[in-house]
Amino acid sequence: RKEVEQDPGPFNVPEGATVAFNCTYSNSASQSFFWYRQDCRKEPKLLMSVYSSGNEDGRFTAQLNRASQYISLLIRDSKLSDSATYLCVVNAHGGQNFVFGPGTRLSVLP
Amino acid sequence: NAGVMQNPRHLVRRRGQEARLRCSPMKGHSHVYWYRQLPEEGLKFMVYLQKENIIDESGMPKERFSAEFPKEGPSILRIQQVVRGDSAAYFCASSHNPGSIGNQPQHFGDGTRLSIL
Numbered sequence: 001r002k003e004v005e006q007d008p009g010p011f012n013v014p015e016g017a018t019v020a021f022n023c024t025y026s027n028s029a030s031q032s033f034f035w036y037r038q039d040c041r042k043e044p045k046l047l048m049s050v051y052s053s054g055n056e057d058g059r060f061t062a063q064l065n066r067a068s069q070y071i072s073l074l075i076r077d078s079k080l081s082d083s084a085t086y087l088c089v090v091n092a093h094g095g096q097n098f099v100f101g102p103g104t105r106l107s108v109l110p
Numbered sequence: 111n112a113g114v115m116q117n118p119r120h121l122v123r124r125r126g127q128e129a130r131l132r133c134s135p136m137k138g139h140s141h142v143y144w145y146r147q148l149p150e151e152g153l154k155f156m157v158y159l160q161k162e163n164i165i166d167e168s169g170m171p172k173e174r175f176s177a178e179f180p181k182e183g184p185s186i187l188r189i190q191q192v193v194r195g196d197s198a199a200y201f202c203a204s205s206h207n208p209g210s211i212g213n214q215p216q217h218f219g220d221g222t223r224l225s226i227l
Binding site: 045046089100 | 152221
């Protein structure tokens, strides 16, 4: 089993749609969680950290379920500019590195 | 620019030559990570370094690849005797101590696109 797994995608949604991505992780010692986005041929950029109580940033909401070891990202009112690959990232405090999921590609269509 | 700086942005080498990729971490960051990404594929972890120490090199090929992060100067990813299969985007990221309290994310540089002729 991979350390971090994500919805395989791709997701093709119309503008204005709500879309949700799921991510599961295998290391129960994981402490830090993030969502990144990566545009084609660009570097990954931090979208948001994920906190235990869940957090929201504008149209984006992140949730963490430690018992089930999964993280979610909800995007409301999708924009064309949201088209990208979304990467789930997990780190165990004191861990050797940040573990990236394979990514889920989103295409928002006009 | 206080972000992660990588250079060169693009590097072309012929088979058998050496490639040196440089990364200066974000100000205040002491942890550096290198990743490789092939077209249409995900990020692959290569190596994690702190100043003067390699912490985890489990993702590095055993031969031809080496990395360092000296006390002074940028981190260097070195590829000797390059082959066509080394063509990829190489991203560097930096962070504060990931073991410290609170979420400490990585921040990425723009990457170096390596092309082998």
